[in-house]
Amino acid sequence: MENQFNYTNAFNEEDNLDLKQEIGRYLRYWPWFALTLVIMLVSAYLYLKYTPRIFETYSKVKILDESEGLELPTSAFIFKRTNINLENEIEILSSYLIMNRVVRELNLNTSFYEEGTIQASQLEILPFGFEQNIKQDSILKNMSYRLNILSDGLLITDIETEMEFSFSGFSTNNKEHNLPFNVDLNYDESKNYLLGKAYVINFNPIKQTSLDLKSKIQVEAIGDQSDLLKLIIKGESKELSEKILNTLMDVFNRDGINDRQLVSKRTLDFIDERFVYLAKELDSIEIDQEVFKERNNIVDIATDAELGLQQRVKSDEEVFRIENQLSLSKLLDTSLNSTSESDLLPANIGIENASINALISEYNQTVINRDKLANGGGSNNPLVKLAESQVLDLKSNINRSLKAYSKQLETTLRQLKGRNQRLSGKVSKIPEQERLFKAIQRQQKIKESLYLLLLQKREEAAINLAITEPSIKVVENALSGVYPISPKPRIVYAGALLGGLLIPFGVLYFMFMFDTKLHSKEDIIKVTSKIPVIGEIPDLKRKKDIIFTDPNDRSALAEAFRILSSNVNYILPIKDGENGKVIYCTSTIKGEGKTYVSLNLSLALSSINKKVLLIGADLRNPQIHTYISEDKQKPGLSNYLHDVNYDWKDALIDGFEKHPNHQIILSGSIPPNPAHLLTNGRFKKLIEEAKEIYDYVVVDTAPTILVTDTMLISQLADATIYLTRANYTEKNLLKFSKELQDVGKLKNMAYVINSVGASKSYGYGYNYGYNYGYGSKN
Template identity: 75%
Template sequence: MDNSFNTMNAFDTEDNIDLKQELRRYLRYWPWFVFTVMLLLIGAYLYLRYAPRIYETYAKVKILDESEGLELPTSAFIFKRSNINLENEKEILTSYLIMDRVVRELNLNTSFYEEGTIQTSQIETLPLTFKQIIEPDSISKTISYKINVKANGLEIIDVDTEEVFSFSEHSTLNSDTNLPFEISLRSEASEKDIIGKTFLINFKSIKNVALGLKAKIGVEAIGEQSDLLKLVITGESKELSEKILNTLMDEFNRDGIYDRQLVSKRTLDFIDERFVFLEQELDSIEVNRQDFKQSNNIVDIIADAQLGLEQRAQSDEELFRIEHQLTLSDLLENSLKNNTESDLLPANIGIENSSINVLITDYNSAVINRDRYLSSGGANNPIVQKAVTQVENLKANLNRSLETYSNQLEASRQQLSSRNRRFSGTVSQIPEKEKLLRAINRQQKIKESLYLLLLQKREEAAINLAITEPSIKVVEYALTGGNPISPKSHIIYAGALLGGLLIPFGILYLMFMLDTKLHGKDDITKVSSKIPVIGEIPFKKNKEDVVFDDPDSRSALAESFRILSSNVDYILPVKDDHKAKVIYCTSTIKGEGKTYVSINLSLALSSINKKVLLIGADLRNPQIHTHIKQDKHNPGLSNYLHDGNFNWRDGLRKGFDKHPNHDILLSGDIPPNPAHLLTNGRFTKLIEEAKDEYDYIIVDTAPTILVTDTLLISQLADATIYLVRADYTEKNLLKYSVDLSETGKLKNVAYVVNSVGASKSYGYGYNYGYNYGYGSNV
């Protein structure tokens, strides 16, 4: 046997694919496709019927520039890009700090669900009066309760512990329980609507809910050159999703407003602190002035000289202005030194140096940016470290500027003092008391003007605090689309339809790809075009009516064997001796139908008035006796081969009453050495003697793959009918029969395909085995 036999696959010889045949091959299973499509469409309908509807809610906001607020854009705006960093604003919008505020504002760590027959859907609120007792911050893990509303009361079940709380009325207010909430009916009218329903209450930790909300909300910029942001959230409840987005925008706006109010609040605090000291100093000056006048009996002083007084007054005004600036500079410098945490500084308190005012403004902006970045990122964040360094640099610059400014003022004051001393010579006649009184008046005036200035700045800061501009402009409040984004019916139905076609196609494709059985004549011709196929026997469902016992039958089975008997004549060699023609029926393995075909072929030949002898030469597994209801141990071929005194004619049987020209020689007793008996010469003698008495000799031989019985007597045949069975015979076994024919081990071989159309499925297994057992006759 060729070593390549076991690995040869019949499909290896296929070079071309007949698309029409392949299509017909799949369309044969159209009920599978229809059933699968209908099944998946029904499944899609049920899924769409009970799947939760997910809606998309969105809102749009414009981030306002702090330097612009709500003012209309100017011509300069067209040529100046906004300094808003949308990426930072997006991070702040979805920061845990903002989400925590939203969760607390809406109490999102408590969620409600209504349990239906098939699905459980989320609802915004319970149709009951609900009061939460447990503090949100005390919830560290998920706690769930199931509420069954019955006609006679309430049943509350702790899902984790399965503890049941029963109430005889529709309220828990009058019962002493350790439940973390209280519920009761809102009104008698609502009782009818909720009886028989089941609700779920879930308590979750604020942290987990905030983190979940953070992951759920999407923020994206609208366009590359725009300051607009789009906020998106998906959920089952439209109302709840809209509340979340609107609350998120409010909290973000409040956070921005709070940052802008920090400067005003710090200015107010600074001024309030200075008021305490100024009031004490003014009171002290007033008391000193009063005491000075009383002790010196001074009521009024007449000016000495108009010129001297004017020069002195002018000098005093300049000195007053410089001392005023020195005082403000000292106050601001002390505040900056005492400000160890680098907090905000008061702005616009009267310093006349524009560079210092610009530095104060830049310093306060840097502090606000630093605090904002710290709230959304860690201390090791490069952006945060950069902001901290910027604050420290500005603080150092401001310190140096104040020192320089103070030095300049001090130098100016010394110059003015020197001038005043020169002017004092011109008014030396003015009593010393007048000088002292003027000093007191000057100090009083300085403190009063400073007090009034701080009072004015305090009012300005209070006004700025009250009218702080918003940090965002809401372009669109939360809106929810009318149609759910999930599930999408057209996609689900299209997927179901496509799946209904692809699933059976894929299964069939795998079945066909893994199929190793032959199914008809085409499979044989693909392997061997030299050996003819002379017959195709249809599959017979009724196993009891498989014998062609009526010569006049017009059944499909009878016609197929008549066609086979006619085709057999074409392959038989032409002889002039008028002796019987010997036809062998064999197969590769057991179960391919050689006995079945042998009997019916012999009957088909007998029905045309030919004398036919059917010999059961399968001595190992005889089956002919089962079709004629004869005893298996009746004398037959084995008895003749073994016993030289036994006449084979004594073993002939008439198995079919309507076929008088049909004789059967059974196999006889099963011998221990069939091969030895078949080669002892008596089988050849039997064939030669029978040729003189019959027109056809049909020999039912043993399968060829495991035993050599058929090959030992194959030279006596005029033709060899080689049986293969559709949906049963392996394609690679054909190579073996082709090899037997090509090597001459079998003479004049022709194929017959048995059980054609037995099954539309190409998925029969491999469990028939290669053993040569004793069982089925087909």
């Protein structure tokens, strides 16, 4: 009759129902989704309320090319349009050196925060007087101070050491302290507004602040063929962010200008250094020139040379004249001594001595007068005698005068010859002196020309230094967005809604994906569609009133077992003249509820006025006694199987007052060899005898996965109910039960699912063990 009760027809279109089943599978947990949505939306609201607003500030600069000018365009200019390597400029802009300068200029290693109820918001500056007493480079570690403005003064706390500094007034200048700063609220008009507020002052090392700023600054190129760069920073304070970007551009521009001015500055420094040496060298050369002129008695080489030559010529002329005078004097002397008394002397022969010329003239005149007198008066004439004596006197005077004149001329001649010799030596030295003097002049001219050249270059370098072009052009000064970029309410709420749906969905998805438990008959049908599912027993949260004690009970539990008892009849074979039917209840592992179902099934069959016997055949771990409050050691099946003289009817128990047709045989004492007892033939005899008396014999057998007890007696059953438990039985264990049916070890098998509707949070651990307490003996 198995084909009469096959549930597979209802699932022939299983594939068409998968989506609906999956949706329904998740919708059963709608409270999870609703709760998660509420939590996420509330979290989003709190996040938006208390999360600091982050604004994006940006600026744009154009990198100027030093090569730009009136030069003709090159191929690189035509095709690449720019000679600027923007990647290099980006690296320089975001370099630690530039960031360090920005930090130092803005004193960014000192930061200020205003404490709120939940969070602290960053400030550009404090809203009152603040003076830092510590140098930037002296900050070697992080220091934090909390400033509380009280009604009667100030309270400053070192957050790290929790040391407190109290000031009675609103200024720290009124009291000595070792704080690295001073604050003064006395001159602040909004002092009353600041009462009760708290501020945090942080001091950080320069290096740490520079690295933090380096990580915050983002520099990117605008387009592939553009020389523009975009600088971006994100922060709480728009004013501080704008100041940082503007200072960064200024520092970068000054750095570029300094680089361009570096050559000019070094040129100026070099020239200034050379000027010192050149001045000394020029002074030394001029001194050498002065000494040379003094030593050689030179005013001007050319003039002195010309003058020397003129003096030499003049001196030669004088020597010639003196020598001529000497010759004339000797000639006159010869003429005077060789002539007779009556001979006249030559007059005006060139003697330049006036007295001698006068004597000669007087001599000649006297000779003429004597001759005249001698011709007229005779040689003995006294006048003639007088005239002759006058001639002799004059001749003698002339002779003396000539000798004196000759000596004078000789002396003068010697002097002139010595002078000529000196002049000749001086003139002969003029070429050497001229050569030495020109060498000195050449050195002087070289130094002077070098001095003038350096002076010119210095002026050029000074001009270049004064007119150095900027390295960047500011296209846009720092601008901050009107609205914060984070958090964005729409995105946050959309994320909250999405998270409220996806989080429980994801949790459930992974729970379902890693869930290996059986939950419904669909799981059984997916493994085997040939074995019918004849019952689903609902899960009962209560631990009592779980037994079908009242035949007239109309509870969900009673109805479920009535349905099960009805469905069992469909799988029992129909044979005329047969006695009672034998129904086995077994399971794969311990805890699936086979004893619970066996007992209630037997009671459900008894409730329709059928005589029912329940046999506890689980000799290893009996459980029926726990439901009827009987002693576990009460004689039962094991006693009958072991003792041939024991009548099984003596072990019958009427456990339920309202079920007069229901009787129970407990398992009895736990034997050491259950398998041997079950196969000694007495169990078969018991079943045969019971079938003669009872309409149904329900046998609670042992689980099948580790012991063979049930398989040893399985052929005595007319039907086998195989128990599974929702959220407990592993799906892979269904293959084991399917194989038992396929190979014929279990007869006429059908599934029953226990605890349907159990906890929908599949948060169990996956324990495949079968901790049933069975030994290895058979």
